Amino acid sequence: DLAIDYKKENVTEVIRDWTNDRGADLIFNTVGRNEATADLGRLAFSGQLAFIAxxxxxxxxxxxxxxxxIHEVALAAAYASEDDRAIRNLGHMASELLQLVATKELDPLVTEEIPAADIVKGLQRLSERHVRGKIIAKFN
Incomplete structure (x- = not known):
């Protein structure tokens, strides 16, 4: 597995070097439409592209x-669909994810804690895409 910092590295070159010019079998894109489009050229034959942004x-x-x-990951859509199976599956995934965090097999990368009163400001900062890691709101 390989994680690439698209802001600091030439993604295409890193993938080509790492795969000996074959391309990636799976890319999970969290950046946006333009980068997801570029990812199509970075895939191996029959590769998978999952995206959230x-x-x-x-x-x-x-x-x-x-x-x-090509796979769209839209977790909120499970609720909007009102499909009981999709909602249960989302709950199952959340439980597994929380277990990985609890056993420290996964680091959620919490970089900042803010008071609940600052949630709007925190969301604004997240929308500007300049935050590395997670911002957690603390409720008293």
Whole structure:
């Protein structure tokens, strides 16, 4: 597994070097539509692209060439769908995730704690995409 800092590294070069020019089998994109579109060119044949912040422009892929598998990750949609199975599955995933955090197998990267009164300011900072890690609101 490889994590790449797209702000400091040439993502395409790192992937090509790491995979001996084959391309990645799986890319999880949290950046946005433009980067997700670029990720299509970074995939191996039949590779998978999962994204949470804007889907790729699939028109850049010639039909019957790359055969990518593209997955939108939209957790809030489970609630909006009102599908009981999807909602239960989301709860199951949350339980597994919390267990990984509790056993310290996963670091949630909490970088700042703010008072509940500052939630609006914290969300504004997050929307500007300049925050590294998580901001946690403390309630008294």
């Amino acid at each position: 804007g889907g790729p422009d699939q028109s850049v892929v010639k039909p019957f060439t790359l055969s990518p598998s």
